Amino acid sequence: MRFSTMKRALAGTVAAGVTLALAACSGGGSPNSTTAAPSFDANKQYNVSVWAWEPTIQQDSNVVKAFEKQYPNIKVAVTNSGGPSDEYTSLSNALQAGTGLPDVGQIEYYALPQYAIGSNLADLTRFGAGDLQGKYTTGTWNSVNQTTAKGVKGVYALPVDSGPMALFYNEATFKKAGISAPPTTWDEFYQDAVKIHALGSNYYITTDSGSDAGFLTSLMWQMSPGAFKTDGQNVSVNFSDPGFAKFVETWQKLIDNHLISTSVASWSDEWFRGLGDGSIASLPIGAWMPANLLAHAPAAKGNFRVAPMPSLDGKPVNSENGGSSLAIMSKSSPDTQVAAYKFLDFVSNGEGAKLRVQAGNFPSLQATLDDPSFQSSTGDYSAPDLLGYFGGQQYNQVLAQSAKAVNSGWSYLPFQVSANSKFADTVGKAYNGSGTPLSKGLSDWADAIVALGNGQGYKVTKVG
The missing domain is CATH 3.40.190.10 (Periplasmic binding protein-like II)
Incomplete structure (x- = not known):
């Protein structure tokens, strides 16, 4: 729905x-x-x-x-x-x-x-x-x-x-790759990505084309809930949190080693086909996803399971998407x-x-x-x-627990809709083969947010 x-x-x-x-x-x-x-x-x-x-x-x-x-x-x-x-x-x-x-x-x-x-x-x-x-x-x-x-x-x-986040994963593909349990940390997520891609060149642990600001801001929420702060007209942008920086390094390795698909667009027919046949093996996304999988990836019936989101240290901490x-x-x-x-x-x-x-x-x-x-x-x-x-699987039980683990202290920018429009032209360059590191793309996005907010009458500061 x-x-x-x-x-x-x-x-x-x-x-x-x-x-x-x-x-x-x-x-x-x-x-x-x-x-x-x-x-x-x-x-x-x-x-x-x-x-x-x-x-x-x-x-x-x-x-x-x-x-x-x-x-x-x-x-x-x-x-x-x-x-x-x-x-x-x-x-x-x-x-x-x-x-x-x-x-x-x-x-x-x-x-x-x-x-x-x-x-x-x-x-x-x-x-x-x-x-x-x-x-x-x-x-x-x-x-x-x-x-x-x-x-x-x-x-x-x-x-x-x-939309508390969760990891929706194809258990059949995971078992085929020799993975007995879903990853609990982002390091394990990387290791599992290596095993899944070894099944064939068209097998990926997930997709990310670099066009979705919502996904990456959800990961910020999980690891760096103070990324955006607003006090009246004063706004700060801080992408330098060490925990989030560690995640960025891991995600960069996934991109560099072609372990996630950067060419398949989310919500496309190709995306749903991959989810249906198991070649896209997992999906970190909001808890509203089950009905979409049932409706648009029916071939995977019986294979999908739900697990808590991976975290840096395996402890339950989550965000909304x-x-x-x-x-x-x-x-x-x-x-x-x-x-x-x-x-x-x-x-x-x-x-x-x-x-x-x-x-x-x-x-x-x-x-x-x-x-x-x-x-x-x-x-x-x-x-x-x-x-x-x-x-x-009683999947809602997992999703309910995921909701309770949502990190507190997060706030969106007071001009987030406009800021997101700058995402693909900055962070997105890290996904298109231009050689732009993800960390540089994030820094460029922060600069764009500063310029955008200041142009709207805010006093925006980039931290770090």
């Missing part, structure tokens, strides 16, 4: 028109968190417009139908935005024009700061969102807590799913915001959250992750096709 979402997001497709400068994006005129929210009137008719790309939040979805059944006086009109980058382009255009915005927008966690910083999103604390902290995983809750350029801290969205939230636009009228929050609450932690998990989305709610029926994929979360795909 996540394919249409993540195909665009993780391929690094970023709209050129999304740059939101500090001064240009103020929502203006929106009630703040100290203003009492209007009362919800069950006898009044409300209309809420929503932009979203995820299949379970579309007009004909069970989620929208169940919501309108519970709230018959709220009519929801969902526009399929096509994908994250498409939506961000449309939001940027509407913000610049000052008209045409939806009441509710689906926004990925990495993109959320770029909209919150300019006061484009309503602070949800006045609706009681601040009391929900204990319901969500640490990573997702931290992602929706943001600060505007004016220093106003608040809850600017509600989580609707999450993907995931999204629902936010209310600050320009939406106060009355409409009241009804819109009912929708957010329903989708995020009400009946809609369960319906979305049943459809294949990975939860952001801690109670769901702790639920034995979710971890065993039985009862309310029965998924027999996926259980068979993973050879009967």
Whole structure:
């Protein structure tokens, strides 16, 4: 169910028109968190417009139908935005024009700061969102807590799913290569890559074409959660953490020795064929991946397993990769915001959250992750096709533990969407045979981030 979402997001497709400068994006005129929210009137008719790309939040979805059944006086009109980058382009255009915005927008966690910083999103604390902290995983809750350029801290969205990373691997290929257990460290990952490539020139432990900023920033999150720091308009970029530098050295060896495929693009037909026939033997990616494997790499049924992400020392430490939230636009009228929050609450932690998990989305709610029926994929979360795909492994149990191991302290740049657009032209050069070392590509990306942020009114410093 996540394919249409993540195909665009993780391929690094970023709209050129999304740059939101500090001064240009103020929502203006929106009630703040100290203003009492209007009362919800069950006898009044409300209309809420929503932009979203995820299949379970579309007009004909069970989620929208169940919501309108519970709230018959709220009519929801969902526009399929096509994908994250498409939506961000449309939001940027509407913000610049000052008209045409939806009441509710689906926004990925990495993109959320770029909209919150300019006061484009309503602070949800006045609706009681601040009391929900204990319901969500640490990573997702931290992602929706943001600060505007004016220093106003608040809850600017509600989580609707999450993406703790895990290693999805083809057990049959691993055994064929003489590997009895998945790697627990990045050094072991390298050693396994050597064994897998020895099976044939078309066998690789994984792929990385250097176009996906989301993947590498997730690895930063795991090993160097302080890579990006924001304090008001002051931003620092630090890629010099010794642990992350060690990972970069290992990944450089994988590239230099042709042990990972740098030519197969993620989400392409060739990529799924490789995952299906086992020639692409593993995939470090977000926990939303199982339904995509079932749908697009069916030939690997029974062979795939899930393991915790490798780490530098084998100890459980993790990060997020993907995931999204629902936010209310600050320009939406106060009355409409009241009804819109009912929708957010329903989708995020009400009946809609369960319906979305049943459809294949990975939860952001801690109670769901702790639920034995979710971890065993039985009862309310029965998924027999996926259980068979993973050879009967209780894969959600591994993924739930992966969510608990997410490293704290991470924050995205307040202009991450724009920064990611510079990734392929800097870091990507380390993958195209130009001879650019990965460390040099990262340094160049940091320089580009500094120039980009300073051009938008921030004070950006490169550390190290």
